[in-house]
Amino acid sequence: MSNVNELKVPDIGDFGEVEVIEILVAVGDTITAEQSLVTVESDKSSMEIPAEAAGVIKAIKVKIGDKVSQGTVLVEVEAAGDAPAAKPAPEPAKAATSAGAKPEAKAESKPAAKPESKADDAPAADAAPAGGAEEIVTVPDIxxxxxxxxxxxLVAVGDKVSAEQSLVTVESDKSSMEIPTAIAGEVTEVLVKIGDKVSKGSNLVKLKSGGASKAAAAPAAKPAASAPAPAAKADAPSAASQQAGAQPSESQAATPSRPAPAAAVDTPVAGGPKAHASPSVRKFARELGVDLTKVPATGPKNRVTPDDVRNYVKQVMAQGAVAPAAAAAAPAGAGGGLQVLAWPKVDFAKFGEVEAKPLSRIKKISGANLHRNWVMIPHVTNNDEADIGGLEAFRVSLNKENEKSGVKVTMLAFLIKAVVAALKKFPEFNASLDGDNLVLKKYFHIGFAADTPNGLVVPVIRDADKKGIMQIAVETGELAKKARDGKLGPAEMQGGCFSISSLGGIGGTHFTPIINAPEVAILGVSKSAMKPVWDGKQFVPQLTLPLSLSYDHRVIDGASAARFNAYLGAVLADFRRVIL
Structure with missing residues (x-):
């Protein structure tokens, strides 16, 4: 008598209803416990829902686009022992999974794999125990x-690895890290390649912990060799769609010479087909006004990547697309408004020796964000100067007193405390726009731009209002070192209310810092200099610090910005004002 079980959505934390964006199994598949069944997506993240039990899929109760929550039935499975006719199926399914072809290869590999499983897969399964234990190393909690x-x-097939030896290097938007193995053994198969996206639980490599013979390992490798072919077929429509899109190269991208806001690139079609993209890509597309259903996808499983969105925007701009705002601003009879010219393509080598050097990942990501912020936020910069002669003398004496402790107080620590005092007095600077609402924040997390070999990053000092100068000095030093070493975590760069960009150690007088959205203001600080200042009777020397305050004119007007800068200068001139 068959035993059919319903596999349901387990407790998934604070998520209410989430949307099914991918179904990872098909009717007839034999699954193992903890094998992923579907991928769901909330507003902020996506996750795979695993099976609570093994068996053969008899029915799928959800489809892409359905909303599910805890307790929703996903599939019906029949216990593997109750379905003898389905027993030959597990071998090819496992082979496809071990080859890294999980969802892509599944639909097309099953018919081709079944005949081979009788001749090749069965001996492979029998030979495995004789060669020693084989284990799959996965990504741990990172x-x-x-x-x-x-x-x-960092490893190849045949390599012998020890426990804690690094297998791969992975990189997020802001940092990179090496993933080690928890066990020792010989690498029999590498399950990832450069460019793959992995997360907790993703398969990295197969290891034989025992002395596996090459003869035993050879048959098991056959299904892995045949797995890439279906994956290549799955990617073919994506490649074709990209070719049809005729996307321009980087050298053909449109000039970012402050065009009309890129938010006018597309108007998303309500009720149209849903694009396959992560929450971060959807947010990026919304910010640029791009309809994801029109973007040719090049990612795995036909997923839209950030580069796909960027290339689509470049393509539209290179073809002379005009934003509605620009068209409306054109004089009557002007022939359709402004035209965006393609970026000039130049053979630089004909003028002399050149070297092509790719941008770092941080610069590519921050470059897109900076361009978006510059185009979409109406920037105005207020320049002022502050007398810091007394504060600098106090800073030098403070460092002499604490010389043995090793703590060095920089002017940045004083700036952070002074900025907190100014934010308390002018709360509209400690805010963010959310549609038609202004979100006023009651906390004071201050970001500061840190210069690293790979580009600028912005670590955040949290609750700066509750910390003293010495503690802030220690934290800024530690965060700056982690930034230079590429070890900053995402949590250490999130939640900022206001940013400070200091060029004090380099030079310059004033500049226009770009606002770090969703913040509404940023303070730029240049190199201090001794200047003669008229005190009413004579010129006296004064150590002066240039202040450059960029602000979002949608939220802050010029008078408020001038008052903010003037108050900040007064606090720096007499730091006792911080306690008022």
């Missing part, structure tokens, strides 16, 4: 990182 990119594979 904190808040989700879907990080493999940028380097």
């Amino acid at each position: 904190g808040d990182f989700d879907s990080v990119e493999v940028i380097e594979v």
